[in-house]
Amino acid sequence: MVETAAAVATVNGMAITDAMIDAQAKRMGSQPGMSELDPAMLREAATDALINHTVLVQQAEKLGFESRPEIKSQIQTRRDGILANALLKEQLATVSFSDAEVQAEYEKHFNTKEQEYKARHILVEAEESAKELITQLDAGGDFAALAKEKSTGPTGANGGDLGWVSPSQMVEPFGNALKAMETGKYSSTPVKTQFGWHVILLEESRDVTPPSLEQVKPQLTELMKRNALKAYLEDLRTKADVKMN
Structure with a gap:
């Protein structure tokens, strides 16, 4: 008391x-x-x-x-x-990080140049429908017009326009297909994802400039703190006598 x-x-x-x-x-x-x-x-x-x-x-x-x-x-x-x-x-x-440690964490996440892609796609349910679309494109069909007419995806009304996207934002193998394409070309074979069959048009690509260290330093140090606490907890668990019944 x-x-x-x-x-x-x-x-x-x-x-x-x-x-x-x-x-x-x-x-x-x-x-x-x-x-x-x-x-x-x-x-x-x-x-x-x-x-x-x-x-x-x-x-x-x-x-x-x-x-x-x-x-x-x-x-x-x-x-x-x-x-x-x-x-x-x-x-x-008790957790603190040196400038060198923060720099190393920055380089781990932003050590490579990434690219963004401006793309369109047409989504259909069947592979045969996608192949037929490619045939129409080969004959001079307009990609945006076909997307408006045939695409079952939400971007169909906008001519299949996805805007600027990074491969990491897209489901696979859509993202890998984008990276392998030539600018101005459409996919010569349909690309299958969990949503259906896609025909993709790559319109443009550009390098993405990573943010500076100062811009992302607060987020990086927060991530490093979480990782330090995770390691601390894992160490405690390793030393504990844990038995599953």
């Missing part, structure tokens, strides 16, 4: 301190509408809320709620969560 001399109020001998009120006021101040209260009113509301909370807790203890199995389970779960999160937070505070 906190010394009552340091208390702003007591409830059946249980102290409510300045620190407790400040923390409660901070929580309440973040709630909609409460942030508009002046500090004195917010502090008064926080004190009142703590008194109410303490009265309820004391009554629950008096009635033996802690011995109820479902309550004990909830308390244990909350306790375990608080401990685990506190450990991870403390571990995270």
Whole structure:
């Protein structure tokens, strides 16, 4: 029990301190509408809320709620969560990275030039339908017009226009087919994906300039922190006696 001399109020001998009120006021101040209260009113509301909370807790203890199995389970779960999160937070505070480590992480993700492709496609359900479209294109058919008429995909109404895309955005083998095509050419054989059969037209391609290190440094360091915590957890699991029943 906190010394009552340091208390702003007591409830059946249980102290409510300045620190407790400040923390409660901070929580309440973040709630909609409460942030508009002046500090004195917010502090008064926080004190009142703590008194109410303490009265309820004391009554629950008096009635033996802690011995109820479902309550004990909830308390244990909350306790375990608080401990685990506190450990991870403390571990995270010890994690830091040198400039060289951040640079290495940057190069790992942005060490190669990528390309984007401006493409159209016509999506149909059957391979034979796709082959027939290629025959029509070979005879001088207009790709966009055929896409509007025949494509079952959502881009059909726009002449099959996909805009600028990277292969990694597309399902396979669509992405690989794009990379292998010549600019201005359409696929000579249908490309099958989980959505059906595609005829693809590659209109243009361009190099993608990667973002600078400074642009992505916050995201990279966050990723590195997550990976460090993952490694820490994996190390703990390796050392633990884990048995699956």
